Amino acid sequence: MLPLKLIQPYVRLLTLLLIAFLSLPAQAKTSNEFRLSEFYGGNSLLRLNGERPVQDLGITLSPLLAVSSATLHLKATSSITMLQERSILNVRFNNVTIGQITLNPNKPNLQADVRIPSELWRPQYNTLTFAASQYVDRCQDSNAPDLWSEINLYNSYIAFETTKVINQLNLQKLSDFFNPGIGGQHQAQIFTLDNKQENDIVNKYAIPAVAQALALRTQYQSLHIDYQNIESKAADTKSIVQPISESKYRQSSWYITDKKADDIHVLIGTKNSLQQALSEKTLEEINGPYLRIEKTPAVIIEGEELVASHIRLIVSGLSEQDVVRAATTLAYMDDRLNPDQSINVHSTVNNAFIPQQQVTLQPGKSYTLSELGVTAINFNGPGLLTKKIEIRLPADFYASETDTVELTLDFSYGAGYEDGSTFNITVNGKVIHGLKLDKKDGDFYHNYTLSIPARLFDGGKNELAFHVNQNSIQLIGECRSVNGDYLHFQLDTDSKIELPTAAHLARQPDLRLLGQTGYPFAQYQTQDDTGIYITQATMRSAALTMAGKLAQSSGNLIPNLYVEMGIPTTLTDTAMVLATPKDLSAELYSDLSTAITDSKRWPYRLQNKLYNRVTANDNQNLQPNTAAGFTTQQSTLGDFSLVLATKNPVADKTGTLFIIAAETTERLTERISELVQGPLWSQLAGDFFAWDNAKSPLIVMQVSSAYMLGATDSWTALGAWGTNHPWYLLLIIVAIVFMFMVFTWLLLKRRHQKIKEDWKE
Amino acid sequence: MVTNSPPLLTRRLTLRMSLLKIFTLLSLFFLIALASIPLQAASQLALSMGIIVFVYSASSEAIQHSKKRELFRLFAIIIGCFLSIRYLIWRGVNTLESDDIFSFIAMITLFIAEIYSGVIHLLGCFVNIFPLNRPRQSIKQFTDEKIPTVDLVVPSYNESETLLEVTLRAAKMLDYPANKLNIHLLDDGGTDQKVFQENVVAAQHALTRRKKLQALCQSLDVEYHTRAKNEHAKAGNINTALLNMDGELVVILDADHVPTTDFLDRTVPWMIKDKDVFLVQSPHFMDNPDPIERNYFSAFTRMPSENDMFYNTIQKGLDFWSSSFFCGSAAVLRRRHLDMVGGIAGDSITEDAETALALHALGYKSVYVDKPMISGLATESFSSFIQQRERWAQGMAQILILKKPFLNSGLHWYQKCGYMSSILFWFFPFARLVFLLSPLGYLLFGLELIHATFTEILIYTVPHIIVSFRLSHVLFGKNRWPLVSELYEILQCTFLFRALLTVIKSANDPSFLVTPKGEDQSKNYISSLANSFYWLLVMLFIGNLGALYHFYSTPESWELTFVVFAWNTFNFILCVSLLDVLIEKKQVRKASRLPAYDYVKIAASEHQIWQGNLRNLSRTGANLSLTFEHTLPKEVRLIAYASALNKHVEIACQVMHQNSDTKEVRLQFLTRTDQEKNNVIAYTLCDSERWDSFQKRRTRPISYFYGLKHVVSVSMKPLFLHIYMKLKQRS
Known part of the structure; x- marks a missing residue:
C-alpha cells in the first residue's frame, strides 16, 4: 500500500497532466490530406509546356494552424523524349527549392514524395511552384511540342500534420477560425437558450445576421450552420447532480454534447436568456449590444470530463434589439481592429446605407485599376501571360444597347518583341480588343481608349483580362537561343475603367x-x-x-x-x-x-x-x-x-x-x-x-x-417589359396604330365629304 | 322642340368631331411614346421584323385593289412611319456620341441629313395619304351667262415663232365660247428695252422678232402685247399685260405648252362652282423625254416620267389638303383674286408657287384637275435641265426664307405641311451630298459616323430603309421606279447645292432665267457638267480602296467597314451608271414620237384608200402599218378621226419610207395652209385622251430588284464610253 501511497500523488499528477493534455484539443495534432486540385482553378491536370515552364499553386492555411510536418505526394507524367541528364522538375515552396525530380524518358510516369519543411510554412498564404527544365536536345526550339510534362493534381496531394495554436484568444482571432484555407472552420453551431418564440426578433433577425457574419468570414468556402435551442433547465439538472461545480458548470459549454474542442461556436441571446450559461463577470459586462470570444472551462468530475473546454462567441445584449445590433456589428466589423476579448457596441450609424453599394462598382463612375485593388501589372519573360481583374457590377446593372464602358489604358512594352507578340483584352472571355506588339524598339501608349459595349458586362461579377503574348527574338543557327527574359510589358495601374450610368x-x-x-x-x-x-x-x-x-x-x-x-x-x-x-x-x-x-x-x-x-x-x-x-x-x-x-x-x-x-x-x-x-x-x-x-x-x-x-424610371421599366415581351409590344403597337388609323380614316373621310359637298354646290 | 333640333344636331356633330380629334391626338401621342421605348437588340429585331411583315402585308392588299385597299394603305403608312420615327428617335438619343470633334461633326451632319430625309418622308406620307380624285366637269352644264370671260396669255421671251404659232393655234381651237375667250401673246423678247438696246445686232433681232410675232398674232387674231422694260421677268410680263385685260379668268400657258381643246371645258367649271377657288391647275405633260430619260433610260415610252410623280400623285395629295399650287402654266386663275395680291408675285423666281401661297394664306382655294391637257417640251440638254432645276430650287428656297410659310397665320396647319413638303424637298442636295460623301469620312479619314454597332444598324437602320422603300412604292410606285429618285438627286445635287447656297447667302440675289427649249441635239457629246462627276467617282473609288485598307488594318471592325463599304459601293454604282446621262445623245427626230394606235386611212386619191394603224405619232409626222401591201405614192393624205375637233381630218403627208416586208410606213406631215397646220395640231397635240392613254401606258410599278438590276446593268458601259469619247476628243 505504501509504495502505492507514495506514487499516488505522482499518478494523480500524471493523470491530471494527461487529462489536461487531453483537454487541450486546440493543441492536438490533426492529420489531413488535400488534393492539389483543390488549390488550382483549372482542370485537374497541370500541363507544363516549353523549355522552362513555371506554374504556381496558392495554398492557403488558417493562421491558427502550425504545420508540424507536410509531405507532397506527386504524380506526374513527362515526355518520353526528354534528355534525362538535363530535364528536371523542380518543386519550390515559398520560392525555396524543396525537391528536384529527374524527368526520366524511360519512366515517364513518375511518383515522388517531397517533404515540405515546417519552417517554410507561412501563416495564410503559401506558394507551391512547379518549375521544369525540359530538354529533348542540346539545341532545341524552346517551343518544341515534345517539351512537356503534366502533373496530375487530382491524384497528387499534400499530407499535413497540423496543430491548432491559439496564443491569445481575442476577437482578432475570429476571422482565423473561419479562414477559407486549410484548417478553417466550415461549420458552426449556433445556440440559444430557452428560445421558444419561433418568430421573435432574435430568431428572426439576429441569428440570420450571425449566420451571415460567420459566412462572410469563410469567404468563398461554404459554411454549414447548425442551430440548436437548449433548455436551460438542463444546466440546473446538472448543477443538482454536481452542486460543487455549479458555477464552473454554468460557465462551461454544457450545452454542447460534442466534445470536439477545436471549433468555435456561437451562443446568442439576451442577457436574461443567457443567465444559465454565462459567468457573473460576463453577465456584468453586458450593458448593451455585446460581443465576446472566450474559452469555456472544461468540467471534469471524478476524472471524467463532463464538459469539454470550447471556444465560443457570445452575441448578446440587454434587449432583443441589442442582440440584433450586436449581430449586425459582428457582420460589419473588421476583426483585426478588435484586440479585446469583448466589446460593447454603443452605436452603429448607417445613414442611407445600402451594403451592396459598398461591394460593387457604381455605374456612372470611373475607377483606376489601383482602386480596383490591382497593385501592379508587369509581365516579364516570354509566353502568354494573363492578368485577370474582377469587375463587380450591381446585379441589376442594366445598360442600354448603345452604352459603353470606356477603358483608358496606359501601357508600355520594351524592345525586342517579335512577331506573334500580342496584347489582347477580353471581357468575360470575349475578345474585345487586340493589338500587335510589333514595334522593335518598344512603345508607350497613353490614354489608349477602348469603348466596350456595356452589354458585354453582366450584372454581378465580370472578368476583365489582359493577355500578353510575349515572343522573343528567334535566332537561327545551331544552339542559338534567346531566353526572352528581357521581354517586359507594363500596364499602369492608373489606367481606368469608366462605367456608364445604368438603370x-x-x-x-x-x-x-x-x-x-x-x-x-x-x-x-x-x-x-x-x-x-x-x-x-x-x-x-x-x-x-x-x-x-x-x-x-x-x-x-x-x-x-x-x-x-x-x-x-x-x-x-x-x-x-x-x-x-x-x-x-x-x-x-x-x-x-x-x-x-x-x-x-x-x-x-x-x-x-x-x-x-x-x-x-x-x-x-x-x-x-x-x-x-x-x-x-x-x-x-x-x-x-x-x-x-x-x-x-x-x-x-x-x-x-x-x-x-x-x-x-x-x-x-x-x-x-x-x-x-x-x-x-x-x-x-x-x-x-x-x-x-x-x-x-x-x-x-x-x-x-x-x-x-428592379427600381428604375417607368420609361426604362416599360422598355424592359417590351424587351421581354416584344410580341406583346408589337400587338399593342398594332392595336394603337389600328385605332389611330380608324380615327384618322374617319377624319379623312369627313374632310373628303366636305370637299365633295363643295364641288356639288 | 323641332326648331331646337338642328343646333342640337350641330352641337352633337361638333362634339363628336372634337372627341374624334382628341382620340386621334391621344393615339398619336401613345404611338410616339411607344416609338421611343428603348429595347434590347433581340426584341427590337422582333419588333422591326413584325412591322415589316405588317407593312408588306397591308401594302400588298392596298396595291392589289382589295376592297378595303384605302384602309390597308393607311395602315401600312402609319405603321411604317412608326418604325421610321422610332429609328429617328433612336438615332437622336443613342447614336450621337464621340470624343473626337471631327467625328462628332460628321456624325451630326449625317444625322441632320437623315432627319431631313425622315421629315421629307413623313411629310410625303402625310401629303399623299388621301390623293383627291375629282370628277369630270364641263362648261356644257352651265348657261352662257354663267360662263366667265377668259384671257389666255402666252408669255414669251426668246421662244421661236414656230413654237409660239403651234401654241397659239391650239389656243384658238379651245372648246370655249369664242366671245368669252381672248388670247394674248406677251412678248418680252420684243420690248422697247430690247428693241432700243445699244447692241445693234441684238436690237435688230428684237425688232424683227416683234414684227414677226405681231404679224403672227394678226394672222391668228391674237392680241400682241409687249412692254417698255423687262422688269420682274415672267411675273412682270404677265402683270403688265393684265392691266390691259378685263377677263374674269386668266389662263397662263408657257410658250411651248400646247393646250388640248378640252382644257377650258374641264377646268373653268371649278371656277364657276366655287367663287373662292382662285386656281385650277392641270398637269404639265411633256411629249419629249428629258435628257435623263433620253440619255440614260431610253425608256421614255415605258417608264413614268419624272413629272408623273408630281402631277399624278403629289398634286392630288396636295389638292386634298387645299395646297395644290400654281405651277406657272397650264392653270386657270381668277382675276379678282390675282388683283387682291397685286397680280403674279415676283419676290421669288418661282412666281407661281409664291402667288398660290399668298392666295392660300388669304383663305382661297385651289383645285387640281388630274388630266393632262397641256403638252410641253422638256429640256433637251443636261445643262438646261440643271438650269431649270436650279431655278426651281432657288425659287422654293426664296419662298422659305422670304415668305416663311411655316409661320404664315393665314394657312391651315395642313397647308403649312403641304407647302413645307413641296419647299423642303428642294433641299435634297444637302442630304444627298451628305449621303454620298459620309462614307468617305470613315473610309478615308476614320471618322465615326454613327455610334452604333453592326447589330444595331441591322435592327434599326435596315428595317427603316426597307419600310421607307416600301412606303415609297405604295405611295409613288406607279409613277416612280425604284432608284430613279436617287439617280435624279445625285445628278442634280452638286449643282443645286451651289445654287441653294447663293440663296441662303442672299435670298434676293437669284434672277429668273428662262429655261432653254428646243435646243440642237444633232450629235453625241459629253456634257460640260461631267467634270464634277468624275471627281466624285474618283473619290468614291478611293473610298473603296480605303475600305480594303480598313479590312486589312482593322479586321476587328470589319462589320462596320462592311456596312460603309456596301454603302459607298452603292453610291459608286449609281454614279458610274449616271455617266450615261452625261453623254448627250444625238436626237435624230425634230419631235419626239409617242406610241399611238389610231385606226387611220391613207388616201392617194379619192379612189385609192388604204387602211392602217398608227404605230407612233409626233407633231411632225407619223409611223403606221398598213393592213395590206401596196406601194404608196410620194404624197398621200392621212384621214383620221380627231377627237379634239370631234370630226375626221385630212392631213397631207409625204411618204418618207415604206417597208414592204413589215408594211411599215413613215410619213411627214405637210403643213402648207393654215387649215393643214390646224389639222395637224388638232390631231397630234390637242387630244387630251391621247396624253392620258400614253401616261397610263407607262405608269406601272416594277419591283425594287428589277430597278436595281436595271441600274447595275448599265453601270460599267458608260465608264468606258466616257474614256473612249474623251480620248477621241483629244485625238
Missing part, C-alpha cells in the same frame, strides 16, 4: 444571378425586407446556412434578411420558402407549369422547349415563353431536392419567390448543405434546379416566364 433592372427568375450575387435578396438600390420562410422548426439550420450563403454571394450583410417560421398569406416581395411537398399549398403554383405539392406538376424536357437555353451564361436573349406543357402526377421527390424560382404570386409588389423543397426535413438540410458548396452553387442556373449530390445538378431548366425586377 437597375434584372431579368428574373434567374438562379445564376442568385448564385453569383445573392440578387434579389441583396439589391443595389433598395434594402427591403426579405424573408426565408420555413415550414418546420428543424429547418432553421438549413435556412441559416442559406442566409450565410446569400451573404457570401452578395459579398456583404443582407441586413433585412430574416428567417420566419410558417408561410403567411403574403410573403415579402423577394422570398425563399424551405419546405417539404406536403407543407406547400397549390396557391404558390397557380400560374406555373411546375408544382411541388404531394401531387407534382413537372414540365418535362420534351414538354419544355426552354430547358436547353439555360446553359448559356448570358440569358438576356431568353424569350419570354413558359414551358409548353406539363404532366401532373402523384410521386415523391425521393432523394433529390430542388430549387424553383418564379414570380412571387403572394407578394405586394413584383418579386421573386424561391422554393426549395425536399421530401423530408433531414433531406432538405442535407441537400442545402450540398447546394451551398462551391461546385453546386456555381452551377446554379435557370429557374428549376434539382440535385442529389454536392457535385453536379440532376437537371437544370427554364420553365417560367421572364419578367424584369
Whole structure:
C-alpha cells in the first residue's frame, strides 16, 4: 500500500497532466490530406509546356494552424523524349527549392514524395511552384511540342500534420477560425437558450445576421450552420447532480454534447436568456449590444470530463434589439481592429446605407485599376501571360444597347518583341480588343481608349483580362537561343475603367444571378425586407446556412434578411420558402407549369422547349415563353431536392419567390448543405434546379416566364417589359396604330365629304 | 322642340368631331411614346421584323385593289412611319456620341441629313395619304351667262415663232365660247428695252422678232402685247399685260405648252362652282423625254416620267389638303383674286408657287384637275435641265426664307405641311451630298459616323430603309421606279447645292432665267457638267480602296467597314451608271414620237384608200402599218378621226419610207395652209385622251430588284464610253 501511497500523488499528477493534455484539443495534432486540385482553378491536370515552364499553386492555411510536418505526394507524367541528364522538375515552396525530380524518358510516369519543411510554412498564404527544365536536345526550339510534362493534381496531394495554436484568444482571432484555407472552420453551431418564440426578433433577425457574419468570414468556402435551442433547465439538472461545480458548470459549454474542442461556436441571446450559461463577470459586462470570444472551462468530475473546454462567441445584449445590433456589428466589423476579448457596441450609424453599394462598382463612375485593388501589372519573360481583374457590377446593372464602358489604358512594352507578340483584352472571355506588339524598339501608349459595349458586362461579377503574348527574338543557327527574359510589358495601374450610368433592372427568375450575387435578396438600390420562410422548426439550420450563403454571394450583410417560421398569406416581395411537398399549398403554383405539392406538376424536357437555353451564361436573349406543357402526377421527390424560382404570386409588389423543397426535413438540410458548396452553387442556373449530390445538378431548366425586377424610371421599366415581351409590344403597337388609323380614316373621310359637298354646290 | 333640333344636331356633330380629334391626338401621342421605348437588340429585331411583315402585308392588299385597299394603305403608312420615327428617335438619343470633334461633326451632319430625309418622308406620307380624285366637269352644264370671260396669255421671251404659232393655234381651237375667250401673246423678247438696246445686232433681232410675232398674232387674231422694260421677268410680263385685260379668268400657258381643246371645258367649271377657288391647275405633260430619260433610260415610252410623280400623285395629295399650287402654266386663275395680291408675285423666281401661297394664306382655294391637257417640251440638254432645276430650287428656297410659310397665320396647319413638303424637298442636295460623301469620312479619314454597332444598324437602320422603300412604292410606285429618285438627286445635287447656297447667302440675289427649249441635239457629246462627276467617282473609288485598307488594318471592325463599304459601293454604282446621262445623245427626230394606235386611212386619191394603224405619232409626222401591201405614192393624205375637233381630218403627208416586208410606213406631215397646220395640231397635240392613254401606258410599278438590276446593268458601259469619247476628243 505504501509504495502505492507514495506514487499516488505522482499518478494523480500524471493523470491530471494527461487529462489536461487531453483537454487541450486546440493543441492536438490533426492529420489531413488535400488534393492539389483543390488549390488550382483549372482542370485537374497541370500541363507544363516549353523549355522552362513555371506554374504556381496558392495554398492557403488558417493562421491558427502550425504545420508540424507536410509531405507532397506527386504524380506526374513527362515526355518520353526528354534528355534525362538535363530535364528536371523542380518543386519550390515559398520560392525555396524543396525537391528536384529527374524527368526520366524511360519512366515517364513518375511518383515522388517531397517533404515540405515546417519552417517554410507561412501563416495564410503559401506558394507551391512547379518549375521544369525540359530538354529533348542540346539545341532545341524552346517551343518544341515534345517539351512537356503534366502533373496530375487530382491524384497528387499534400499530407499535413497540423496543430491548432491559439496564443491569445481575442476577437482578432475570429476571422482565423473561419479562414477559407486549410484548417478553417466550415461549420458552426449556433445556440440559444430557452428560445421558444419561433418568430421573435432574435430568431428572426439576429441569428440570420450571425449566420451571415460567420459566412462572410469563410469567404468563398461554404459554411454549414447548425442551430440548436437548449433548455436551460438542463444546466440546473446538472448543477443538482454536481452542486460543487455549479458555477464552473454554468460557465462551461454544457450545452454542447460534442466534445470536439477545436471549433468555435456561437451562443446568442439576451442577457436574461443567457443567465444559465454565462459567468457573473460576463453577465456584468453586458450593458448593451455585446460581443465576446472566450474559452469555456472544461468540467471534469471524478476524472471524467463532463464538459469539454470550447471556444465560443457570445452575441448578446440587454434587449432583443441589442442582440440584433450586436449581430449586425459582428457582420460589419473588421476583426483585426478588435484586440479585446469583448466589446460593447454603443452605436452603429448607417445613414442611407445600402451594403451592396459598398461591394460593387457604381455605374456612372470611373475607377483606376489601383482602386480596383490591382497593385501592379508587369509581365516579364516570354509566353502568354494573363492578368485577370474582377469587375463587380450591381446585379441589376442594366445598360442600354448603345452604352459603353470606356477603358483608358496606359501601357508600355520594351524592345525586342517579335512577331506573334500580342496584347489582347477580353471581357468575360470575349475578345474585345487586340493589338500587335510589333514595334522593335518598344512603345508607350497613353490614354489608349477602348469603348466596350456595356452589354458585354453582366450584372454581378465580370472578368476583365489582359493577355500578353510575349515572343522573343528567334535566332537561327545551331544552339542559338534567346531566353526572352528581357521581354517586359507594363500596364499602369492608373489606367481606368469608366462605367456608364445604368438603370437597375434584372431579368428574373434567374438562379445564376442568385448564385453569383445573392440578387434579389441583396439589391443595389433598395434594402427591403426579405424573408426565408420555413415550414418546420428543424429547418432553421438549413435556412441559416442559406442566409450565410446569400451573404457570401452578395459579398456583404443582407441586413433585412430574416428567417420566419410558417408561410403567411403574403410573403415579402423577394422570398425563399424551405419546405417539404406536403407543407406547400397549390396557391404558390397557380400560374406555373411546375408544382411541388404531394401531387407534382413537372414540365418535362420534351414538354419544355426552354430547358436547353439555360446553359448559356448570358440569358438576356431568353424569350419570354413558359414551358409548353406539363404532366401532373402523384410521386415523391425521393432523394433529390430542388430549387424553383418564379414570380412571387403572394407578394405586394413584383418579386421573386424561391422554393426549395425536399421530401423530408433531414433531406432538405442535407441537400442545402450540398447546394451551398462551391461546385453546386456555381452551377446554379435557370429557374428549376434539382440535385442529389454536392457535385453536379440532376437537371437544370427554364420553365417560367421572364419578367424584369428592379427600381428604375417607368420609361426604362416599360422598355424592359417590351424587351421581354416584344410580341406583346408589337400587338399593342398594332392595336394603337389600328385605332389611330380608324380615327384618322374617319377624319379623312369627313374632310373628303366636305370637299365633295363643295364641288356639288 | 323641332326648331331646337338642328343646333342640337350641330352641337352633337361638333362634339363628336372634337372627341374624334382628341382620340386621334391621344393615339398619336401613345404611338410616339411607344416609338421611343428603348429595347434590347433581340426584341427590337422582333419588333422591326413584325412591322415589316405588317407593312408588306397591308401594302400588298392596298396595291392589289382589295376592297378595303384605302384602309390597308393607311395602315401600312402609319405603321411604317412608326418604325421610321422610332429609328429617328433612336438615332437622336443613342447614336450621337464621340470624343473626337471631327467625328462628332460628321456624325451630326449625317444625322441632320437623315432627319431631313425622315421629315421629307413623313411629310410625303402625310401629303399623299388621301390623293383627291375629282370628277369630270364641263362648261356644257352651265348657261352662257354663267360662263366667265377668259384671257389666255402666252408669255414669251426668246421662244421661236414656230413654237409660239403651234401654241397659239391650239389656243384658238379651245372648246370655249369664242366671245368669252381672248388670247394674248406677251412678248418680252420684243420690248422697247430690247428693241432700243445699244447692241445693234441684238436690237435688230428684237425688232424683227416683234414684227414677226405681231404679224403672227394678226394672222391668228391674237392680241400682241409687249412692254417698255423687262422688269420682274415672267411675273412682270404677265402683270403688265393684265392691266390691259378685263377677263374674269386668266389662263397662263408657257410658250411651248400646247393646250388640248378640252382644257377650258374641264377646268373653268371649278371656277364657276366655287367663287373662292382662285386656281385650277392641270398637269404639265411633256411629249419629249428629258435628257435623263433620253440619255440614260431610253425608256421614255415605258417608264413614268419624272413629272408623273408630281402631277399624278403629289398634286392630288396636295389638292386634298387645299395646297395644290400654281405651277406657272397650264392653270386657270381668277382675276379678282390675282388683283387682291397685286397680280403674279415676283419676290421669288418661282412666281407661281409664291402667288398660290399668298392666295392660300388669304383663305382661297385651289383645285387640281388630274388630266393632262397641256403638252410641253422638256429640256433637251443636261445643262438646261440643271438650269431649270436650279431655278426651281432657288425659287422654293426664296419662298422659305422670304415668305416663311411655316409661320404664315393665314394657312391651315395642313397647308403649312403641304407647302413645307413641296419647299423642303428642294433641299435634297444637302442630304444627298451628305449621303454620298459620309462614307468617305470613315473610309478615308476614320471618322465615326454613327455610334452604333453592326447589330444595331441591322435592327434599326435596315428595317427603316426597307419600310421607307416600301412606303415609297405604295405611295409613288406607279409613277416612280425604284432608284430613279436617287439617280435624279445625285445628278442634280452638286449643282443645286451651289445654287441653294447663293440663296441662303442672299435670298434676293437669284434672277429668273428662262429655261432653254428646243435646243440642237444633232450629235453625241459629253456634257460640260461631267467634270464634277468624275471627281466624285474618283473619290468614291478611293473610298473603296480605303475600305480594303480598313479590312486589312482593322479586321476587328470589319462589320462596320462592311456596312460603309456596301454603302459607298452603292453610291459608286449609281454614279458610274449616271455617266450615261452625261453623254448627250444625238436626237435624230425634230419631235419626239409617242406610241399611238389610231385606226387611220391613207388616201392617194379619192379612189385609192388604204387602211392602217398608227404605230407612233409626233407633231411632225407619223409611223403606221398598213393592213395590206401596196406601194404608196410620194404624197398621200392621212384621214383620221380627231377627237379634239370631234370630226375626221385630212392631213397631207409625204411618204418618207415604206417597208414592204413589215408594211411599215413613215410619213411627214405637210403643213402648207393654215387649215393643214390646224389639222395637224388638232390631231397630234390637242387630244387630251391621247396624253392620258400614253401616261397610263407607262405608269406601272416594277419591283425594287428589277430597278436595281436595271441600274447595275448599265453601270460599267458608260465608264468606258466616257474614256473612249474623251480620248477621241483629244485625238
